[in-house]
Amino acid sequence: MARISRLELDTGGLPAPSAELEQERRVAVYDLLEDNSFRIPGREDAPAPEGPFVLNLGVRDRRLVFDTETETGDKVVEFHLSFGPFRQAVKDYFQICESYFEAVKKLPPSQIEAIDMARRGIHNEGARILQERLEGKAEVDIDTARRLFTLVAVLAPRG
Secondary structure (H helix, E strand, C coil), X not given: CCCEEEEEECCCCCCCCCHHHHHHHHXXXXXXXXXXXXXXXXXXXXXXXXXXXEEEEEEECCEEEEEEEECCCCEEEEEEEECHHHHHHHHHHHHHHHHHHHHHHHXXXXXXXXXXXHHHHHXXXXXXXXXXXXXXXXXXXXHHHHHHHHHHHHHCCCC
């Protein structure tokens, strides 16, 4: 039961992503809801809340907001993360995704595979940063962190 059962992504006010990035976002949401591990640790004065959870992920005051509720709408916890630690990983992720999308159109499979390996490496680095930033707030496995990092990248301020 320690999982996300529904995800609300607040992209209001963000520029429209490219078709390829929109597809990445849709796949990340789908995969996340199919299989994830999301646990909110207990506090000194309260046990760990029971899942499954609804995760509202958005941006407020230029900070990443994780707002969690129960499936019945009861507030569980809300926490805010700075985008600063993600800045380089997000920048690298978008650059490598752009290279990958272009490569798929015109390069041979061996070169596409090399770019995809680099993309996975950057994605893993972003997931590791997310796991570190969530420490003490939420526990996620690496696959969940990877899918959430894709969504963090979509929400991250650009420029």
